[in-house]
Amino acid sequence: MRVNGLTYPRIIFTALTGATISVKYDNGIESYTAESPMQYEVKDFKNNNAYFTLTVDEGGPAKTWYVKLKNNNGFDLKIE
Numbered sequence: 001m002r003v004n005g006l007t008y009p010r011i012i013f014t015a016l017t018g019a020t021i022s023v024k025y026d027n028g029i030e031s032y033t034a035e036s037p038m039q040y041e042v043k044d045f046k047n048n049n050a051y052f053t054l055t056v057d058e059g060g061p062a063k064t065w066y067v068k069l070k071n072n073n074g075f076d077l078k079i080e
Contacts, residue, residue: 013037013040017036017037019057020034020035053068
């Protein structure tokens with residue numbers, strides 16, 4: 001992670017080109033799905049400093065994994 005000076009945190013995912021990436025916040029207010037590579041910026045201020053689940057689908061249920069993370073204001077989360 002690195003400080004970027006922005007108000008809203010970002011998630012930058014460049015690994016596993018073609019994988020489906022999903023971001024879903026625990027409060028259910030915001031979610032996002034895209035194909036890798038992707039860049040996502042938190043849209044709702046309520047989700048700054050909030051927990052979310054990042055799901056990566058590499059090609060079906062046997063190749064799907066997830067991790068629970070927490071974002072922070074001014075930081076990028078980069079997965080390369």
